[in-house]
Amino acid sequence: MISVTVEASGIAVLSWDMAGRSQNVLNAESCQMLCDLIDEAAADGAVKGILMTSAKRDFIAGGDLEWLSATDDAAVLFERVMRLHRALRKLENCGKPVAMALPGSALGGGLELALAGHYRVAADNPKARFGLPEVTLGLLPGGGGTQRLPRLIGIQKALPLLLEGKRLKAADALKAGILHAVVAPGGEQEAARAWLHDAMLAAPSERVQQPWDVKGYKVPGGAVASPAVQQAIMAANALVHARTWGNYPAPHNILSCVYEGLITDIDTGLMTEARYFVQTVLSPEAKAMIRTLFFSMGEANKLAARPAGVPQQKYTKVGVLGAGMMGAGIAYKAAQAGLQVVLIDRAQADADKGKAYSQALLEKQAAHGQGTPEQAAALLARITPTTDYAQLAGCDIVIEAVFEDRALKAAVNARAEAVLGADAIYASNTSTLPISGLAEASARPAQFIGLHFFSPVDKMPLVEVIVGKQTSAATLARSLDLVQALGMTPIVVNDARGFYTSRVFSTYVLEGLAMLAEGVAPALIDNAGLQAGMPVGPLALTDEVSSELIHKIDRQTRLDLGAAYQGRPGHAVAARMVELGRIGKKAGQGYYDYPEAGKKRLWPGLAEHFPRAAAQPDPAQLVERLIAVQAVEAVRCMEEGVLTTARDADVGAILGWGFPAFRGGPLSEVDRDGAAAFLARCERLAASHGERFAPPALLRAMAQSGKTFYGA
Structure with missing residues (x-):
């Protein structure tokens, strides 16, 4: 898993090569071995320097999410994180120079481990990427990334990498100050050895240290209390809220880690990070995102639904x-x-x-x-x-x-x-x-x-x-x-008809149009869509796809189904907009006006054709409707056999029409509520707004049996 060779020069080479895996990961076994090897190398008088590298094409891909998701015990998770923190602090403070030779990508926990080295050299590998992408899965770096990266390159430079999960090429990581050198592929270990030899010859008083362990250290670009950094953090906080509407805990917790951690020493900062990491891992948002965006998407990409016994087709x-x-x-x-x-x-x-x-x-x-x-x-x-x-x-x-x-x-x-x-x-x-x-x-x-x-x-x-x-x-x-x-x-x-994605996606749009017909203010409707976590509000989205298309599909469906046809209130709204010639963005006019110069704006004439009610609903009620109408239709698709797995339902929703990732998908949304609670919600909404919310028989059966889409 991690082989150890102590060379005649006194350099201990720790080479990662996890058996049975295409990539190295941090899991129970590898973390145990890493911690033990760090203890041994630090205590071994024959070891004068440490070189860590990988026998695989990449360094370390990050943490093993199966291991991370295996327990809901906060104390167990906290101790796991703190043990790694203690080991990495021993690595960087053992008095021996540590170099990281990176043949390829170092992502997530892989980069966090590399940051604990005193010197990082990477191969000029065009496919290699360096970054902390945990936020894209609803997590935050838990191996010291929120503390070491801003202490290394400055808070202002680190925030975009932490909050957006950017993955840098080697040249860009070098320019950012994350790497010390980039060399021709195959030369990274020799470059690391050359640096180690020089460091090993230094006098004891000049032994290598991490910047943050040097007396008088100051954060590059300014400390947290500096006006420029305060402004940057406030701006980042505002931007995160504008993008997420507070639905994703990870980016807010990352900001808290940076702010709270960097006003203290690094050991206290690492403990702060560990606490926020455990809180984030155990959040329902992170659990839903990990399940759908990592496990379910991985299964889909590996063709879990492919019938067995059919030779693979090679296309030319x-x-x-x-x-x-x-x-x-x-x-x-x-x-x-x-x-x-x-x-x-x-x-x-x-x-x-x-x-x-x-x-x-x-x-x-x-x-x-x-x-x-x-x-x-x-x-x-x-x-x-x-x-x-x-x-x-x-x-x-x-x-x-x-x-x-x-x-x-x-x-x-x-x-x-x-x-x-x-x-x-x-x-x-x-x-x-x-x-x-x-x-x-x-x-x-x-x-x-x-x-x-x-x-x-x-x-x-x-x-x-x-x-x-x-x-x-x-x-x-x-x-x-x-x-x-x-x-x-x-x-x-x-x-x-409509398969799955078009069918369920249309319910979101049509529910927004139904709200307009009820007299809900257009701005309130679209902001409720954004607050729900959708990428675009329903009225703005209708303009993108065009009211004309919605009307054509409805008309064809009506002709095809005859007496079996069941329309929705939103269809009449789309038909009215077509009559008015306001078919959408492609025509330059829809629910919004699209001036040649300037930003789009809601069409003032909407109030004439769809008068606003005197009393407006609470935005939370609109959010509930916009999400529930999609979730209940997804349940119907499962009941009818259009869908056969919750995996395809949730992956398709997030990738296909932008269903909120923090909810995990429409069937994850049902599971998070519990079938009984979601059933009650649907019954209440059906009584108030119509049969489109009526709970399917499958949902009633699940509520009675206690079954879930992803569990028993």
Whole structure:
């Protein structure tokens, strides 16, 4: 796990190489061994200096979240953290120089361990990243990161790294002062040894110390009490609240660690960090985020839903039908993954425009110093824009991304299948039309599947994989292989109108429109959405997707379902906005006005068409409705078999439409309340606002049995 070699020079080399893992992590076994080895090296008179490194491509990936989540005992967690703190303090104060040779990434606990060394040298590895990303999982650094990093580079420089979880390249970490040197790959250990030899020759009175242990030490850039730092902390606190609405404890606790810790000595600061760390780990927000964003997303990315027994599909050539923004984005992701892409549209100019989308993305990346001209040229060379369906010959899969029109989709399906090989898969990127119905136009429905990408494809990592009534297990397995090859995250759902993501996402938007019809102030509605944790308020979001689209989908649903159709109050509001010609942002007018110069602003005319009620509701009531309406619809999707796992429900919600991460997803929200409490909430809301909140039978059964989506 950690091998030890004491060289003739007196340097003890501690090399991390955890068996059975692709990456080194801090867990019960490795922390125990690390603490023991530090004790031994500090006490061994033959050891004059310590070099810590890794035999793997990276140094340490961070803490093992399974170990972290294994107990709810605050005292146990606190002692674990403090034991590591004591060991690292012994490492940096044992009187022997300590160098860290980092062959690759050092993230989270890995960087915190490296910061306890007196000298850090990294390989110039283009894939290596250095940072403290714990906040992205609802946590804070618990290995001294909130104390050592600001003491090393200054509070003002450290706050963005701690609060945003930024991951720096080696050159940027060197510039920030986190690293002492960056050398050619393979030379980091020799560079560390050279520094150690010089340090070992120093007189006892000149022995190496950490900056914060030197008498007279001052925090770079100013102490906490300095006016500039006080202003920076106040600004950071305001920014955190503006971004999170107080929903995420981690960033606020990080600020508290920095503020409280740096007005004391480092040992007291480390104890302060340990207390806040335990408090944060045990918070429901952190537990929900870890479960969904780490464990569940990890399972999805490892294709947990892939049917067994199907050989892995290796893709070389992909066809994309439709070169609009969606099709162009899919073509870019496929070419980025090294696949040959045939991008087809009705006119050559349209196909060329679709390829130009990739060129624009690459030019933007180049402007930020990402990629080389050669890499960009190679990616573009893999995309063939054309109107000729014959060029689809040899494609392993074709992804249709044309307009949401059944006749058009059937027409392009027929033209593509006439060219495709017998084993090729045909996938539709539809976001609302049932896959089984579209597959009726196919000559091979067993090889027909839905692959719902999200716009913009280059930024949105989710793919909703929709299994039709006749889709084969092999087609599902092979389609998941494609999603993995594209570097994206899949969820698997069964066929239904709106599938899962579009269906549940629409409830948020429509509930906001219903509130408007009730007379709730527009600003209050959108601020309630933000307060709930959604990235955009429902009215602003409706403008983004357009009232026209909502109205078209509702009209088509009404026609398709006939007497079985059940509308929502928000549909009438969308229809009225279409009548008024205020269809959304693309038209320059919707619930908001979009002046050419200046920021968008709510349309004053809303009060005329949707008069405000004399008494306005408490924002908390609106927050409750906006979240509950999504959660209860997700439960219905589970009940109907559209969803088969809570994992896919929650991962899909967070990645697909921005359901608040601190809630863990709509089914995590139900579990956090408990089925009985959520049932009572739904019954109360249904009595006040209508059947859309009516609890499904599944929820009643769970409340009676005490079962949860993630537990018993």
